[in-house]
Amino acid sequence: MDIKAGQSEAFVAGYVRKPDPALRVALIYGNDEGMIAERGRTLAQAVCPDLGDAFRAVELSGAQLKDDPARLGDEFQSLSLIGGRRVVRVRPAGDESVDAVQTVLDATAGDALIVLEAGNLPPSSRLRQLVAAAPAGAAIACFEDGERALEGLIEQVLGAAGLRADNDARDYLVDNLGSDRGLSRSELEKLALYKGIAKPDAPPAARIVTFDDAVAVIGDSAAIGLDDAIFAAFDGDPGGLDRALDRVFAEGVAPASAIRGLQRHADQLHRLAGAIEAGTRPDDAVARLRPPPHFSRRAALQRQARTWPSRRLADLVDLLLEAEMQCKTTGLPDEAILRRTALRIAQGARSLARAPARR
Structure with missing residues (x-):
């Protein structure tokens, strides 16, 4: 599957709600390193919430797979000693990983999720072409946030803290947050911490992030x-x-x-x-x-x-x-x-x- 940048958030959210066991390989690529890392972590945690679990989570690099392409196929087919589906994260990944990914797509057994985090792969990239064309693969594009995506991120992060930005604050945040998703999320989390997590019985005014709040915290x-x-x-x-x-x-x-x-x-x-x-x-x-x-x-x-x-x-x-x-x-x-x-x-x-x- 070829997942365009505008579809990536919905695709990842859908996978989190209901992980598809038919998906073997997720390749996340683009020019926004923060968003790539965020999407990769979200997909991986949908399968294994604790990415520090040595029995269910494995980290590899593209260089390791270049030297030993069969390693990825072995990890894909391995079973966890304590039960539960496994996840294998490959960071950074590039065309050197093509042979290793092919072994996973050709495997007759195995249920681990392979998450590849790459850079800005061109359309000619063999890895990108391989995963996008595979029925069991998803090539997910991540490019710098536009205005609409930033508004969604602002609503998501502040909403999780029981807060919302007023119109002036939202406009300021859209214009002054950087284009990197990871940095933008970090700045918004600082803003939520500065304002304070709103309690369920908090008065409406305590839930509003104002222009002055945004200016006081966002230091881009x-x-x-x-x-x-x-x-x-x-x-x-x-x-x-x-x-x-x-x-x-x-x-x-x-x-x-x-x-x-x-x-x-x-x-x-x-x-x-x-x-x-x-x-x-x-x-x-x-x-x-x-x-x-x-x-x-x-x-x-x-x-x-x-x-x-x-x-x-x-x-x-x-x-x-x-x-x-x-x-x-x-x-x-x-x-x-x-x-x-x-x-x-x-x-x-x-x-x-x-x-x-x-x-």
């Missing part, structure tokens, strides 16, 4: 880099923008997510500039923003609101919506679209700063 450096990039763009600082975007890409932030961050900032500035133009004091206008900005950014927000007229910010929202659509539909490199769009904002900010004060 990607968030810092993205925030720096956004403020550099609207401040008209191309050099600072370029350096911050380098950090953003190095941390694995999706360009479409960064563009949505620029959109939210433009919308926030539009509301702020409109309030100031209507006569509200700048510091009062900033204090009324929801979600509230970090104290270290308040002066910059006031400065940007004085630089950007509300009519120009309205045009900017349209520009950013167009950029997001280009990321989804044109096939052009997302990073190039983000850099070009952010640079246009920075150039616009410099032009406005040099222009005579607006009336």
